[in-house]
Amino acid sequence: MKxxxxxxxxxxxxTAPQTRSxxxxxxxxxxxxxxxxxxxxxILAHKEIGRVLVDQKLNFSVRLSGGLEAVRRQxxxxxxxxxxxxxxxxxxxxxxxxxxxxxxxRIVHPLGSLRFGGRSLSFLFYHRLLENHAVDVTVVRRxxxxxxGDAYRIESLDDSNREQYEAVLDSTxxxxxxxxxxxxxxxxxxxxxxLGGKILGVTQAVDLGWLDRSCSLDALIGEWKKEKIGEAVxxxxxxxxxxxxxxxxxxxxxxxxxxxxxxxxxxxQMVGSDSFIREVERLTKNRRIKGVVLRIxxxxxxxxxxxxxxxxxxxxxxxKPIVVSMxxxxxxxxxxxxxxxxxxxxxxxxxxxxxGVISMLISARAGLERFGVTESTLRRGEFADLGSPFRPVQExxxxxxxxxxxxxxxxxxxxxxxxxxxxxxxxRQVAEGRVWSGSDAVEQGLVDAVGSLTEAIGYxxxxxxxxxxxxxxxxxxxxxxxxxxxxxxxxxxxxxLSYPSTLAGGLAALAGSLIVTSRGAPLAxxxxxxxxxx
Numbered sequence: 130m131k132x133x134x135x136x137x138x139x140x141x142x143x144t145a146p147q148t149r150s151x152x153x154x155x156x157x158x159x160x161x162x163x164x165x166x167x168x169x170x171x172i173l174a175h176k177e178i179g180r181v182l183v184d185q186k187l188n189f190s191v192r193l194s195g196g197l198e199a200v201r202r203q204x205x206x207x208x209x210x211x212x213x214x215x216x217x218x219x220x221x222x223x224x225x226x227x228x229x230x231x232x233x234x235r236i237v238h239p240l241g242s243l244r245f246g247g248r249s250l251s252f253l254f255y256h257r258l259l260e261n262h263a264v265d266v267t268v269v270r271r272x273x274x275x276x277x278g279d280a281y282r283i284e285s286l287d288d289s290n291r292e293q294y295e296a297v298l299d300s301t302x303x304x305x306x307x308x309x310x311x312x313x314x315x316x317x318x319x320x321x322x323x324l325g326g327k328i329l330g331v332t333q334a335v336d337l338g339w340l341d342r343s344c345s346l347d348a349l350i351g352e353w354k355k356e357k358i359g360e361a362v363x364x365x366x367x368x369x370x371x372x373x374x375x376x377x378x379x380x381x382x383x384x385x386x387x388x389x390x391x392x393x394x395x396x397x398q399m400v401g402s403d404s405f406i407r408e409v410e411r412l413t414k415n416r417r418i419k420g421v422v423l424r425i426x427x428x429x430x431x432x433x434x435x436x437x438x439x440x441x442x443x444x445x446x447x448x449k450p451i452v453v454s455m456x457x458x459x460x461x462x463x464x465x466x467x468x469x470x471x472x473x474x475x476x477x478x479x480x481x482x483x484x485g486v487i488s489m490l491i492s493a494r495a496g497l498e499r500f501g502v503t504e505s506t507l508r509r510g511e512f513a514d515l516g517s518p519f520r521p522v523q524e525x526x527x528x529x530x531x532x533x534x535x536x537x538x539x540x541x542x543x544x545x546x547x548x549x550x551x552x553x554x555x556x557r558q559v560a561e562g563r564v565w566s567g568s569d570a571v572e573q574g575l576v577d578a579v580g581s582l583t584e585a586i587g588y589x590x591x592x593x594x595x596x597x598x599x600x601x602x603x604x605x606x607x608x609x610x611x612x613x614x615x616x617x618x619x620x621x622x623x624x625x626l627s628y629p630s631t632l633a634g635g636l637a638a639l640a641g642s643l644i645v646t647s648r649g650a651p652l653a654x655x656x657x658x659x660x661x662x663x
Contacts, residue, residue: 131361132180132353133172135165137200137228141191143382143426143456147400147606148392160189162199162456163368163380163602166582169203170370171363173210178361180353181207183232184346185218185225193457194248194301194478195567197227201308202476202581204231217346221334222246227305230312235340236349243334245309245323248301250294252656256284263495267522269530271538272485272562277461277656281489293563297480300566304477313339369601376589376598377412378422378454378582381405384654385430385438385462400427402434408604409441413448419598420450420589423470424582428655429462432486432537435653439544442469450592454585455479455576460564460655464575465541468548472588474580475567482575483655484545485562486538488530490649493518516649530649537651549574564655 139158172178183204191197208214214232218225220241229235237243259266259281268278276290286294306320323329331343350360383390383398390404412418423442429435445451446469453470455463460483467473467481475481494504497519504519512529514520542553542560549556551574559565559573570576578584590598 130179131177131359132182133168133178133361133363134182134184135168136184136186137189138186139188139190141193141196141200141457143424144380144602145606146392146398147380147382147404147604148390148398158188160191162196163378164366165200165203167366167368167370168363169206172207172212172361175361178212180213180215180358182350183214183216183228185216185228187219189224191224191457193480194305195455195457195476195480197224198304198476198478199456199581201228201231202583204228206583208232215349217349221340223248223305226309226313230308232312234342235313237331237334237340237343239331239343239345241331241343243323243329243339244327245320247324248298248305250298252280252286252290254280254284256281263493263499265492265495265522267490267492267527268487269490269527269534270485270487270562271534272560274564275483275485275487275562277487277652277654278489279656293565296569297564297566300569301478304568315339368603368605369599371597371599373597373599374419374593374595375417376420376422376586376593376595376600377418378424378586378600378602379408379412380424380426380602380604381438381463381466382424382426382456385427385434385466387431387434387437399430402431402437405438406441409438409445412603413441413445418449419595420452420593421445422452422454422582422585422589423466424454424456424585425459425463425467426456427463427466428458428460428480429465429483429653432462432465432541432651432653435462435465436540436544438466439469442466445469446471450589452585452589452592454580454582455481455567456582458655461485461562462653463655465544465653468544470548472578472585473576474578474582474585474588475570475576476581477566477568477579479567479570480564480655481567481570482559482563482565482573483653484541484556484560484575486534486541486651486653487562488534488649488651490516490522490526490530491518492520492522494521534651537653541653545575 139160142159142161144161144163204214208231215234215236216229216232217236219238221237221243223246226245266281268282273289274293279290310320334340335343381400383400384396386399386401388401388403390401392398412421451470453467453473455475458480459467460480464481464484506514506519508514515526542556546553546556565573567576568579571579586600
């Protein structure tokens with residue numbers, strides 16, 4: 130017998146960066162979900178691998194709970210196939226307990242501990258900061274739950290925002306506590322004790338049966354060597370697995386913008402409509418590809434770009450079936466794209482919905498004058514400078530933007546209604562910009578089933594009557610030798626080119642979002658776009 134090692138290290142992403150920017154370099158690694166799935170497929174294909182060591186590093190970070198669920202589902206596949214999983218962590222908290230609940234053995238570092246703190250959501254509000262600097266932000270939206278602009282218009286959660294995120298948090302906690310309770314075979318009272326603030330030291334955690342043993346990782350591997358259990362060397366990870374007819378997992382990850390894809394220092398990866406449509410058109414023309422799973426991890430973005438990409442996906446769907454698999458988030462414009470699929474799968478803890486439209490007008494003229502900056506504008510046409518940060522917002526400006534937003538919101542409702550085979554008025558009842566968990570979205574009829582990417586691929590194979598298939602992840606962005614050299618040196622320099630999840634990061638995201646929306650462009654975007662993208 131042999132064992133294989135799965136290392137959980139870095140910040141969660143679906144796949145490699147989809148831009149060629151040097152900003153992709155960072156001081157830390159990226160955890161790629163596509164590589165995890167490919168490694169799992171390799172392990173499943175080799176019967177001599179009887180054990181799997183899941184080695185979680187301290188830097189493993191999954192910002193949204195749907196990503197954790199996606200990882201856990203892959204561990205479940207290995208357990209269901211009869212592999213014995215050993216989960217090793219330096220300490221156990223909510224993330225570790227949830228993932229380890231899919232494993233047979235749980236091992237902790239000798240200096241570790243165990244706690245279950247639960248889950249929390251935090252929101253930053255900049256309204257008072259902007260007000261103090263005489264910057265006026267006018268938010269025009271459709272949907273009382275459409276909260277992407279709330280950070281600039283109010284100072285704390287309003288009733289609608291609190292309602293939707295309390296429901297998301299409750300759904301997340303139900304999923305996590307149930308999996309931890311059943312996976313560890315504990316009583317609900319055990320869970321409640323931990324949620325009450327109880328922290329277990331190593332000895333206590335082992336004595337109470339929460340963990341199996343405490344030792345170093347080297348000691349564990351050394352014991353296996355003595356038992357003649359060697360490590361299986363996993364083959365070099367490419368971008369595909371399996372044999373047979375070709376299927377594609379087309380990954381859309383990042384905020385949606387018009388034009389070409391790029392990486393923003395504050396907002397992270399931004400996928401451009403022109404760039405992504407080229408990928409879609411290549412698939413449409415390629416006769417060897419029989420079907421597509423559209424994997425979405427996006428909080429949305431530009432409404433016009435979302436519609437352009439959706440139209441391209443509709444043309445693809447005329448030639449070959451599209452099934453949608455939602456990752457950690459598929460909200461607003463991300464859900465708009467999902468409407469192209471004939472069947473939609475989501476994780477229980479996916480954030481989705483947010484069917485609404487928002488726009489912002491920013492007037493910074495008074496604020497600039499405080500610093501001695503004045504301006505003069507010449508125009509031909511009363512509204513030639515509409516959306517300019519130097520123009521004081523007039524009531525007529527708001528009316529013009531309001532009419533535009535209303536039309537786009539109705540178009541969004543019609544798009545969803547056509548996809549879900551319901552009336553626009555029925556969709557309006559579950560829209561209003563509200564964010565749903567994946568499990569709640571199934572109940573509301575916005576998603577067809579709770580399921581993983583693997584299940585979406587399985588459905589597509591069934592539909593095409595394929596016993597086996599060669600599955601490839603796209604797009605694959607190729608770098609020149611010079612680009613790879615520069616990125617490798619930037620990554621190894623210890624200098625991070627991304628903003629951290631701190632107040633500074635929040636302010637950077639604020640600055641970026643103000644620039645993106647300063648012209649009053651209609652956005653189908655959820656708040657997750659403005660917080661620490663990978």
